[in-house]
Amino acid sequence: MTFGDFILQNLQEFWHLTGFYNATWEHLVMLAVGLFFIWLAIKKNFEPMLLVPIGFGILIGNIPFNGSAGLEVGIYEEGSVLNILYNGVSAGWYPPLIFLGIGAMTDFSALIANPKLMLIGAAAQFGIFGAYMVALLLGFAPDQAGAIAIIGGADGPTAIFLSSKLAPNLMGAIAVSAYSYMALVPVIQPPIMRLFTTKKERLIKMKPARAVSQNEKIIFPIVGMILTCFVVPSGIPLLGMLFFGNLLRECGVTNRLAKTASNALTDIVTILLGMTVGASTQASEFLTSETIRIFLLGFMAFIIASTSGVLFVKLFNLVLPKEKKINPLIGNAGVSAVPMSARISNNLGLEYDPSNYLLMHAMGPNVAGVIGSAVAAGVLLGFLA
Amino acid sequence: MKKKLFLLLVVVTACVTAVSAQGRRGLRINEVMVVNDSSVVDDFGQRHAWVELYNSTFAPLEISSVFLTNDKDNNKKYPVPLGDVNTEIPARQHVLFWADGQPNKGTFHMNFTLTPGEDNYIAIYDANGLSLIDEVVVPASLKPGQSYARKVDGEGGTDADAWEVRDGSGQYYITPSSNNVIKDTNGKVEMFAEQDENGFGMAVMAMGVVFTALLLLSLCFYIISKIGEGVSRKNKVKTVTAHLDEVHDSHKDHDSGEAIAAIVMALHEHLDAHDRESTVLTINKVRRAYSPWNSKIYSLRELPRR
Structure with a gap:
């Protein structure tokens, strides 16, 4: 072999390792999807904290490379750095950490002041089980149907947690679908809310919530954890961490821990979770007909969840006295996209009556939705795992 | 202080002991063969009686230093040797011990044998040699080539009904x-696929559970808020009453409230007195710990802001 041949052979081998040589149209489609997510986040300001890491993760995960070269760079190659970071998703320990942060940053006062709002959070979970029924009709197995249906809970960490247990092969599509629709809540929910409410109902003014004592705020996470986990022990990882985070916040003696849980820890886990979920959408795994069906089911689950929340409030109003009627515009907040869906209730309320602030009322069903979707995930896990 | 430290030590020790005991308690005798004439061979290519242990927990279980015995009077007959990495049984997995009476062959060869035609007692004791973890009496009726096995892995405790004789035929595989x-x-998935084809059952059951959980929470907080309201009302009444009594006592021999209010208003008008507090500025010194990582000197430029 001449020196020239040697150089040529090595350059040829290197060329075979490059992304240009290994690229397929699927890779290019996924790169375009990643860029679209980043565009949505930066230009449209749709959930940028989630869509920027996910979008960039999609770019990282879809750089073409020669998988048989044993470079240990792919997210599914054991021992690669991305694979190690992905363990938090595949083994399901990122979502409970996110829930710890959510608990530490959530004020449950609105819910404690008006406990009946919890039922709206429960009603909105019908989106999950409605989608479950349709997923079965489309030919998914019960465990896969359960994992897909949880998208209707509008709760990314819960969707990742459940799909990692019930259908790990669908997790990428489920996670991306859940986060995409959460980002699109401002687009999806308002038409549904308008469609199912009358002008008179949208003008209902609710009484301001009573002040909640600090003792009640401290008792809430303790009693909440014990009660919900007694009913659904399979929800312990999510519910336990959620209420633990809230106790850190409310007890008044662990401010430093609460601050870390709600800021630094949540930020770190969000970065890792978003990036690795994005990177898990490798074209070969992601671009399938199943993914399209999952996206359709997710969309439907969101619509059913928002609709059932609004309709439940209307139904509930039938039995409530006139002065205690609930504005059905807060029904959409029963899905747990916190605080986006509560903000939408408020904005829509203000659109019809500039003095009707619904934010605090909507926060009740909104945080109840977080609890409700975690309970629903526990139920699905208990029944199907 | 010493008392507190001692208490803490006791609590920690109790917790560690409880956790350790809990882990070891998950070890089970799962299947036994007394006369091995056609089953598995050991590393030396020989057939011996065997005892299968099962880790019924969902975490790896280190079993070195536990005791295996076939003698009710000698709990510490065969200590599982230390220092062998294979003595850690993965979650929900098994390990096989050979009852060949030849412990010099390795960790998994016990120093006792099982006797055909007799009831064979086998037990596992924890490292202290006192705490019984599991035991079983293998019936004398067990024929050569048959095994005595738990119907379901690791389940049923020491209950004889949890065991069955297996001869390798049909579903009774060894x-x-x-x-x-x-x-x-x-x-579970199969059952749902068969019994609940359209998912209606799941929807009803699951929504029932979700509603029950949140309804319970809702009721609980309704009750707690009512109690809270009652207590705060009582406290308020108590405080107001005490305050009124105090005011009444202190002003018994003095002017009435109206008179004092009139004097205060007159003084206010006359002196044009204001509250000075709003004019006081408090300046706190802000300290930031220096670190080269947060120094702007080392940044290329500031983060862009939209």
Whole structure:
């Protein structure tokens, strides 16, 4: 072999390792999807904290490379750095950490002041089980149907947690679908809310919530954890961490821990979770007909969840006295996209009556939705795992 | 202080002991063969009686230093040796011990044998040699080539009904180092697929559970808020009453409230007195710990802001 041949052979081998040589149209489609997510986040300001890491993760995960070269760079190659970071998703320990942060940053006062709002959070979970029924009709197995249906809970960490247990092969599509629709809540929910409410109902003014004592705020996470986990022990990882985070916040003696849980820890886990979920959408795994069906089911689950929340409030109003009627515009907040869906209730309320602030009322069903979707995930896990 | 430290030490020790005991308690005798004439061979190519142990927990279980015995009067007959990495049984997995009376052959060869035609007592004791973890009496009726196995891996405690004789025929397969119940599908999923084709049952059950959980929480907080309201009302009444009594006592021999209010208003008008507090500025010194990582000197430029 001449020196020239040697150089040529090595350059040829290197060329075979490059992304240009290994690229397929699927890779290019996924790169375009990643860029679209980043565009949505930066230009449209749709959930940028989630869509920027996910979008960039999609770019990282879809750089073409020669998988048989044993470079240990792919997210599914054991021992690669991305694979190690992905363990938090595949083994399901990122979502409970996110829930710890959510608990530490959530004020449950609105819910404690008006406990009946919890039922709206429960009603909105019908989106999950409605989608479950349709997923079965489309030919998914019960465990896969359960994992897909949880998208209707509008709760990314819960969707990742459940799909990692019930259908790990669908997790990428489920996670991306859940986060995409959460980002699109401002687009999806308002038409549904308008469609199912009358002008008179949208003008209902609710009484301001009573002040909640600090003792009640401290008792809430303790009693909440014990009660919900007694009913659904399979929800312990999510519910336990959620209420633990809230106790850190409310007890008044662990401010430093609460601050870390709600800021630094949540930020770190969000970065890792978003990036690795994005990177898990490798074209070969992601671009399938199943993914399209999952996206359709997710969309439907969101619509059913928002609709059932609004309709439940209307139904509930039938039995409530006139002065205690609930504005059905807060029904959409029963899905747990916190605080986006509560903000939408408020904005829509203000659109019809500039003095009707619904934010605090909507926060009740909104945080109840977080609890409700975690309970629903526990139920699905208990029944199907 | 010393008392507190001592209490803390006691609590920690109790917790550690409880956790350790809990882990070891998950070890089970899962299947036994007394006369091995056609089953699995050991590393030396020989057939011996065997005892399969099963880790029924969902975490790896280190079993070195536990005792295996076939003698009710000698709990510490065969200590599982230390220092062998294979003595850690993965979660829900098995390990096979040979009852060949030849412990010099390795960790998994015990220093006792099982006797055909007799009841064979086998037990596992924890490292202290006192705490019984599991025991079983293998019936004398067990024939050569048959095994005595738990119907479901690791389940049933010491209850004899949890065990059955297996001869390798039909579903009674002999499974050394493997699950007694071989699952090729998820039973729960299969059941839902068969019984609840359209998912209506799941929707009803699951929504029922979700509503129950949140309804319970809702009721609980309704009650707590009512109690809270009652207590705060009582406290308020108590405080107001006490305050009124105090005011009444202190002003018994003085002017009435109206008179004092009139004097104060007159003084206010006359002196044009204001509250000075709003004019006071408090300046706190802000300290930031220096670190080269947060120094702007080392940044190329500031983060862009939209």
